[in-house]
Amino acid sequence: MNTSIWTDIFKYKKHINIIEILRDIPVFEGLSKLDLLKISKLLHLRQYKKDEFIFREKEPGESMYIIKSGSIEITKCIKKETVTLSSLEKGSFFGEISLVDSDSRSATAKAKEDTQLLGFFRADLMHLIDRNPRLASFILYQLSRVLGKRLRVLDASISNHHVPTHQ
Amino acid sequence: MFQLINKLSFIQKILFYAIFSIIAVSITYTLRDLLSPFLLAFIISYLLNPIVDRFEFICQKRILAVIALYGLIFSGIIFFFNFIIPLLLKEFNELSSRLPYYLANINEWLLVIKNRIEHDIPLIQQLNIIDNIETQTQSILFNFAQKIPTFFFSTFSAVSSILLIPIILFFFLFQGPDLKVSFFKIIPNKYFELLIHLFYSIGNKLGNYLRGIVTETLIIGGLTTILLLVLGVDYAFLLGTIAGIMNLIPYVGPIFGAIPAIIIFYLKVKTFNALFYITIGFVIIQTIDNIILKPIIYSQSVDLHPLAVLFFLLLGGSVAGIWGLIFAVPIAGIIKVTISILLNEIKFRIEFNEKYSLESSRTS
Numbered sequence: 001m002n003t004s005i006w007t008d009i010f011k012y013k014k015h016i017n018i019i020e021i022l023r024d025i026p027v028f029e030g031l032s033k034l035d036l037l038k039i040s041k042l043l044h045l046r047q048y049k050k051d052e053f054i055f056r057e058k059e060p061g062e063s064m065y066i067i068k069s070g071s072i073e074i075t076k077c078i079k080k081e082t083v084t085l086s087s088l089e090k091g092s093f094f095g096e097i098s099l100v101d102s103d104s105r106s107a108t109a110k111a112k113e114d115t116q117l118l119g120f121f122r123a124d125l126m127h128l129i130d131r132n133p134r135l136a137s138f139i140l141y142q143l144s145r146v147l148g149k150r151l152r153v154l155d156a157s158i159s160n161h162h163v164p165t166h167q
Numbered sequence: 168m169f170q171l172i173n174k175l176s177f178i179q180k181i182l183f184y185a186i187f188s189i190i191a192v193s194i195t196y197t198l199r200d201l202l203s204p205f206l207l208a209f210i211i212s213y214l215l216n217p218i219v220d221r222f223e224f225i226c227q228k229r230i231l232a233v234i235a236l237y238g239l240i241f242s243g244i245i246f247f248f249n250f251i252i253p254l255l256l257k258e259f260n261e262l263s264s265r266l267p268y269y270l271a272n273i274n275e276w277l278l279v280i281k282n283r284i285e286h287d288i289p290l291i292q293q294l295n296i297i298d299n300i301e302t303q304t305q306s307i308l309f310n311f312a313q314k315i316p317t318f319f320f321s322t323f324s325a326v327s328s329i330l331l332i333p334i335i336l337f338f339f340l341f342q343g344p345d346l347k348v349s350f351f352k353i354i355p356n357k358y359f360e361l362l363i364h365l366f367y368s369i370g371n372k373l374g375n376y377l378r379g380i381v382t383e384t385l386i387i388g389g390l391t392t393i394l395l396l397v398l399g400v401d402y403a404f405l406l407g408t409i410a411g412i413m414n415l416i417p418y419v420g421p422i423f424g425a426i427p428a429i430i431i432f433y434l435k436v437k438t439f440n441a442l443f444y445i446t447i448g449f450v451i452i453q454t455i456d457n458i459i460l461k462p463i464i465y466s467q468s469v470d471l472h473p474l475a476v477l478f479f480l481l482l483g484g485s486v487a488g489i490w491g492l493i494f495a496v497p498i499a500g501i502i503k504v505t506i507s508i509l510l511n512e513i514k515f516r517i518e519f520n521e522k523y524s525l526e527s528s529r530t531s
Contacts, residue, residue: 046356
């Protein structure tokens with residue numbers, strides 16, 4: 001526990017560090033420093049040990065995570081085999097689908113080493129719609145852009161694999 | 168600290184948590200008077216948070232939003248103490264001075280009913296049931312009448328609370344989001360998402376419910392007061408307030424709220440026509456409540472079966488009296504949300520553990 005409930009003195013400095021990371025996340029792209037500061041106050045900083053699960057497949061998902069330091073591994077159980085989908089480094093983000101729907105997680109995330117993550121919760125995003133609609137709608141727009149990009153990549157990979165047989 | 172706990176065996180862990188929770192509960196119990204302003208401030212902050220959020224949207228800065236809200240609240244309180252409270256106290260004093268007259272009348276009615284029943288069924292006279300009922304109702308009525316002022320003022324009697332609550336509330340409102348984030352730091356990773364989900368779901372339901380019933384109480388109290396003023400009933404403001412508060416208790420509350428007004432009105436005019444008008448008035452107000460207000464409030468907060476609501480009401484009433492009746496429904500709602508979320512999670516964890524142990528046995 002290096003952060004205590006009672007000390008507020010270095011709070012601003014801590015947020016500046018987080019802002020540097022947030023700036024490069026596509027979901028928060030193009031936001032001003034002040035907006036990023038507001039976002040950083042909503043984030044939950046979590047520490048994970050090596051091999052600790054962040055979330056597991058089919059678990060109810062509530063938040064997106066940003067890697068502050070360390071790295072994580074995304075795996076998925078396909079036909080009873082555990083397949084590694086990708087491994088993510090500092091500055092990457094994952095679990096962003098949970099920001100828009102409450103369905104279960106589509107893959108498992110595990111820490112590859114001691115890792116610090118920033119959690120951004122759907123409930124906080126929904127709450128932000130009331131508090132700061134401009135900021136919230138901008139984030140939702142960026143989020144849908146990210147998801148749209150994913151869809152295009154997926155489309156491309158499907159059409160590469162699957163050649164239609166009928167004319 | 169957490170590493171130390173992780174090294175313990177399962178039974179040791181259970182023992183540790185049991186002792187820890189016993190200590191925590193006993194400390195909370197000994198300090199309950201000290202904690203009550205914090206608890207009250209916490210509840211009020213729940214009620215006011217959405218308003219602060221809206222203000223923050225206008226003012227852009229949270230501190231300005233909180234200050235603006237405080238300005239509004241304090242002007243409201245000044246208005247309340249200058250106009251509403253003296254009116255209520257005046258009516259209350261008048262009513263308590265005339266209480267023996269009303270009770271004597273009620274007694275008379277009871278006597279008439281008693282004589283009629285005893286005349287029709289002579290057997291009852293020997294059993295003395297009616298006398299018992301009479302003495303019982305009398306003591307209940309007297310007790311109830313004496314308890315009304317203490318019920319209103321006991322919770323807010325401590326001067327220190329009145330001074331402390333605004334200060335604590337200020338910090339809860341201003342730093343609410345930051346405090347929440349700090350609080351969640353102590354939750355272990357394993358339960359982190361689950362507990363935040365639980366916290367938000369409960370908070371949403373409870374907040375919606377509390378805000379809903381406050382609005383409902385104000386509207387019902389206001390409508391009843393207008394009705395009583397139009398009909399020319401004495402103590403309209405006091406009886407309207409009582410009807411509004413009683414309305415918090417589902418199903419039975421409105422009847423308890425209406426009875427005093429109907430009795431007092433009947434004793435004033437003594438015609439059955441008037442009785443008819445006031446009853447119709449109450450029925451119309453209840454219809455508005457049940458068709459327009461209640462669906463909006465309950466649909467967003469607690470969806471419980473009416474039988475479950477009734478059961479929790481009886482339970483709450485027998486455990487904690489009037490407060491139990493008022494808080495039975497929201498607490499039942501919280502329990503329902505908690506159970507449904509936890510069940511989901513437990514189901515997932517059991518499935519996952521089965522799969523995981525299957526996999527590890529296959530690889531080994």
